[in-house]
Amino acid sequence: VTGISVNKIKWIRSLHQKKYRDELGLFLVEGEKLVQEALQFTPQTIEFIAHTSDFEFKSSAIESVVISPSELARISSLRSPNKVLAVVKKSNDKINIDSSGLSLALDGIQDPGNFGTILRIADWFGIHDLICSKDTVEIYNPKVVQSSMGAIFRVNVHYENLGDWLKNESRPIYGALLEGKNTYQESLPKDAILLMGNEGNGISKVLIPFITNPLTIPAFGQAESLNVAVATGILVSEFKRK
Amino acid sequence: VTGISVNKIKWIRSLHQKKYRDELGLFLVEGEKLVQEALQFTPQTIEFIAHTSDFEFKSSAIESVVISPSELARISSLRSPNKVLAVVKKSNDKINIDSSGLSLALDGIQDPGNFGTILRIADWFGIHDLICSKDTVEIYNPKVVQSSMGAIFRVNVHYENLGDWLKNESRPIYGALLEGKNTYQESLPKDAILLMGNEGNGISKVLIPFITNPLTIPAFGQAESLNVAVATGILVSEFKRK
Numbered sequence: 396v397t398g399i400s401v402n403k404i405k406w407i408r409s410l411h412q413k414k415y416r417d418e419l420g421l422f423l424v425e426g427e428k429l430v431q432e433a434l435q436f437t438p439q440t441i442e443f444i445a446h447t448s449d450f451e452f453k454s455s456a457i458e459s460v461v462i463s464p465s466e467l468a469r470i471s472s473l474r475s476p477n478k479v480l481a482v483v484k485k486s487n488d489k490i491n492i493d494s495s496g497l498s499l500a501l502d503g504i505q506d507p508g509n510f511g512t513i514l515r516i517a518d519w520f521g522i523h524d525l526i527c528s529k530d531t532v533e534i535y536n537p538k539v540v541q542s543s544m545g546a547i548f549r550v551n552v553h554y555e556n557l558g559d560w561l562k563n564e565s566r567p568i569y570g571a572l573l574e575g576k577n578t579y580q581e582s583l584p585k586d587a588i589l590l591m592g593n594e595g596n597g598i599s600k601v602l603i604p605f606i607t608n609p610l611t612i613p614a615f616g617q618a619e620s621l622n623v624a625v626a627t628g629i630l631v632s633e634f635k636r637k
Numbered sequence: 638v639t640g641i642s643v644n645k646i647k648w649i650r651s652l653h654q655k656k657y658r659d660e661l662g663l664f665l666v667e668g669e670k671l672v673q674e675a676l677q678f679t680p681q682t683i684e685f686i687a688h689t690s691d692f693e694f695k696s697s698a699i700e701s702v703v704i705s706p707s708e709l710a711r712i713s714s715l716r717s718p719n720k721v722l723a724v725v726k727k728s729n730d731k732i733n734i735d736s737s738g739l740s741l742a743l744d745g746i747q748d749p750g751n752f753g754t755i756l757r758i759a760d761w762f763g764i765h766d767l768i769c770s771k772d773t774v775e776i777y778n779p780k781v782v783q784s785s786m787g788a789i790f791r792v793n794v795h796y797e798n799l800g801d802w803l804k805n806e807s808r809p810i811y812g813a814l815l816e817g818k819n820t821y822q823e824s825l826p827k828d829a830i831l832l833m834g835n836e837g838n839g840i841s842k843v844l845i846p847f848i849t850n851p852l853t854i855p856a857f858g859q860a861e862s863l864n865v866a867v868a869t870g871i872l873v874s875e876f877k878r879k
Binding site: 512516518520546549612613614615617633 | 750754757758759760761762763764784786787788791821854855856857858859860861862863864866867868869870871874875877878
């Protein structure tokens with residue numbers, strides 16, 4: 396099929412907004428690499444694909460159209476659209492959170508790029524569950540999807556009231572704080588929760604009492620803080636290096 | 638002084654563009670916190686300050702004007718301008734690169750957010766010198782300045798032909814590669830260069846021969862790569878934790 400209807404354009408463009416993603420239960424996945432990962436990891440969730448003629452795609456199971464680069468630019472949420480856009484169903488599976496191993500808990504991460512980067516860290520280090528406070532940025536935000544580099548298809552993300560969830564956990568809760576213990580001198584367990592706070596304000600006051608082990612990355616210079624995704628990467632690496 | 642002239646507005650707005658930053662030798666620093674850091678660390682480089690009435694500023698040495706929030710929005714390079722904008726002279730000091738300790742070499746980092754985040758890592762871990770290939774994003778790009786969180790006032794950034802520079806170095810050159818040695822099992826020296834590559838393409842082919850010690854962060858999951866700033870943070874932390 397060639398060309399795309401005005402209604403399809405409207406439908407896709409509506410998914411640039413959270414309101415319609417919530418209402419329709421759909422989100423956008425863009426670019427050659429990411430769409431290929433969606434096709435590989437969650438093909439049954441793909442509703443529709445629009446692609447330019449230089450993206451090779453053939454499947455009778457998925458509705459698709461061939462469009463021009465300028466049509467792609469009209470429907471894309473990216474500054475530099477790249478060959479293909481897919482409309483994908485949100486996952487409704489209620490997957491249980493692993494009660495062993497390392498889980499990541501995020502308290503109010505706001506920046507989509509940071510959140511996507513943290514998903515990528517979880518994916519790299521084999522962390523299955525990311526538990527987010529309800530005010531954490533939406534996982535289906537196009538910038539989160541893009542910066543996760545496919546991790547959103549492989550890491551389970553749960554939005555919870557973090558206080559309620561943490562209070563029922565039996566694993567030790569490590570929290571990233573500026574006045575915690577020197578991470579390099581701690582013996583970090585295999586089973587644990589690592590709690591990371593908001594970019595500007597850190598971990599909420601109401602969650603501080605749940606922290607059993609406050610952790611700090613030692614500073615050698617004058618910066619006041621590290622970017623939260625970088626701090627997450629360093630701390631997760633410390634848990635995994637043992 | 639209250640209000641800002643049309644010519645000053647044009648002058649400031651021209652500095653949103655690299656062309657004029659190059660020509661005038663000036664760049665913009667914005668927001669309460671960053672301008673305060675500029676005032677603290679490099680006051681002699683500040684040419685001009687425009688601020689709203691809720692930013693307290695008094696100095697007879699620096700030309701300044703009080704402006705309205707809507708005037709600030711007109712001259713700002715930020716989506717959410719924050720009280721104050723400063724026009725700052727680029728540093729012309731040719732500072733020698735420390736030949737001891739850990740230096741970071743960056744090969745073609747393109748994303749301003751990644752570069753600013755790496756500057757913040759260098760600042761946190763007390764790395765004095767960042768040596769960048771000539772095609773690395775410009776340090777005075779407003780997004781680099783903002784995401785560095787003040788690190789640009791404390792870390793020395795040099796743009797060099799990396800091949801020419803590396804060939805005269807006597808320190809071992811560690812390169813982040815996907816097929817290097819397991820970082821966790823290496824005994825990393827105090828004096829070293831850590832070379833990080835471009836977001837999509839990694840380290841340039843022409844620089845690979847200079848690497849004496851290829852390093853890899855072990856993967857435990859399915860991600861193909863880590864964000865370059867996150868990988869830099871983890872590797873620098875490995876050098877510093879000993």
